[in-house]
Structure formats: structure tokens, C-alpha cells
Amino acid sequence: MSDLSFDLHALTARLDRSADRILHGEFDVSYRRFLTLLIVGELGTATQRALAEKMGVSEPSVSRMTGVLVDTGLLAAQADPGGGNRRRLRLQPPGEHLVEQGRELLERRFTRLVERSGVPYDDYARNTKLLIAALDAKEQQVT
């Protein structure tokens, strides 16, 4: 037993730390904050609930996270004109720049890492998705 689940943990923990160091060094922002902004950018205008769903994180987490991002001026949150108790999230210009530059930097580094490792990217990526799908299917079944 090569303890795959432990190694997966180790791998993502290290990827996190690596991304965190890079982002802190270059842009003085944490990986989780960066990722939040990146996903808001991808969603266009998002509610916090949608953001939580997409990030796979609880709504209170998103609530606190968006709070600090609004405070730092990277993100805007306004009452949704569509009504209801919703907040519409949108990147502010500094947030857009951050996402653009950070994404490029991280993708470049990550691509180089995978190349150096000799792991076949597409293969590994496909298997990762398969595992996620199997896990999701199981959860549904349990529920």
C-alpha cells in the first residue's frame, strides 16, 4: 500500500504552500484570497452562495472572505438589483489586475513543475477528475 491518500494530502499541501509563497512574495496576497478573486472573475457577477458552491467551501467562509477582500479594495459587493437578500460580487480594477498577473505566473510555474516531474499532464488530470466524480457519486448514494 503506497498510501495514495496521504501522498495526495502532502502534494496539495505543498502546492498550496508554494503558491502562497509566490503570491505573498509578488503580490502580498494569500493563495485562498487570490483563488476567491479568480473564481469571482470566472463567474462574472456571482452571489456568495454561488461562489461557495464553486469553491467547495461553506457560505460562512465565503462571507468572511469577501468581507476582507472588500475591505482591501479588491472586490465590490452590492445589493443585487434583482432583489432578494443577495449580494452581487464583482472584481474591482486592482482585483482584476491581480487575477490576471497571478494566474499567468502560477500557471507558468505549475506547468514547468509538471514538465520537470515527467508526469503526463493530461493523463493525471483525467484520473484526478475520475476520482472526484467517483467520490461525488458515492456521496449522492449515501445521501
Added chain:
Amino acid sequence: MSDLSFDLHALTARLDRSADRILHGEFDVSYRRFLTLLIVGELGTATQRALAEKMGVSEPSVSRMTGVLVDTGLLAAQADPGGGNRRRLRLQPPGEHLVEQGRELLERRFTRLVERSGVPYDDYARNTKLLIAALDAKEQQVT
């Protein structure tokens, strides 16, 4: 770009949550506490520093974690007879049982998950290790 690094995150986060649910349900213990005990078991008698190194976690984390595990009677920590400011960690009988039973349960479930997913275990495990190695090599180089 299939966003492998994001998917890896998603996968481990879900694996965590799944393991956490199982362990809480069966043994009323969190995954991180269980994992700490498991590794103490593997190390035999370990210092906290060795445990932190093995788990890939900071020493203060281990200090707090061992504190609660000692409080719950799963773990014993005594001054190392070898001298120095060391604490020798050892599983208590309830901790040993927990590790034994929890490991079996989790391994069985995880193996079934991988089978269901259709992912070739050895292949994926090897690639995971390759990525970790590449990441470690890079860190050394940067340092």
C-alpha cells in the same frame, strides 16, 4: 487548461471530508487526530519534532494536537529518558485500537473508491509521488 491544481485541491478536500465523516460517525474522532495517532504508531516512539516532520506540519501544530490527544487519553507523552527537552510520544491502548480499526475501515473504503473510479491505482500513486519529488527538488533549489 483543465486546471489540475484546482482539481487536486477539490479532490483532497473531499477525501478529507469523507474520511472525517466516516471517523466521526464510527469513532467520534477527526481525521487529523486519527492521522496523528496513526503516524505516531508508525514511528514507534517519536518526538514531536519528528512527528511534525513526518506529517508535513509545523511544530506548534503538533504541540497543540498532542495536547488534546493526551487529554483524551489516546496518547501518552513523557519526558524522554534520553534527556534533553524532548517528549516521547506513545499510543495508549485506546489509541492503538482506534488506529487499527480506523485504518482498516478507511483503507477498505478508499480502495473501493479507486476501483469504482476506474483509475489505475499504481499509476496514479506513482505520478503523485513524482510530483511531490519535483516540488521538493524545486524548493531545495530555491533555498
Added chain:
DNA sequence: CCGACTAGATTAACATGCTAACTTAGAATG
């Protein structure tokens, strides 16, 4: 024998995850 060094552990303060419980803004219904 005493002051300084080393290794290991702890404390303080913070970031971010979670669940449970509560609040808020509109919508729906009598």
C-alpha cells in the same frame, strides 16, 4: 562552576475551514 549555545517544545496572535443558530429581504397567502 557559570554563562552561552543548541535542540526541542510552547505561547501568542492570526488565517481559514466548519456547523448551528440567527437575521434579513422579498414573495406568497389568507
Added chain:
DNA sequence: CATTCTAAGTTAGCATGTTAATCTAGTCGG
């Protein structure tokens, strides 16, 4: 119109991760 339902968000309190600073137990050189 007032009551009540629903969806979305927030608050409170905890678990666990981090770094920086401090404490502690032996060791070693003068």
C-alpha cells in the same frame, strides 16, 4: 395588510494551520 415561507447572508464558537517569539533542558568551553 399581516403572517408566514424561502433564499441568502451573517454571527458565534470551535478546529487546525501558520509565523515569530519565548521558554526549557542539557551540553560545552573557559
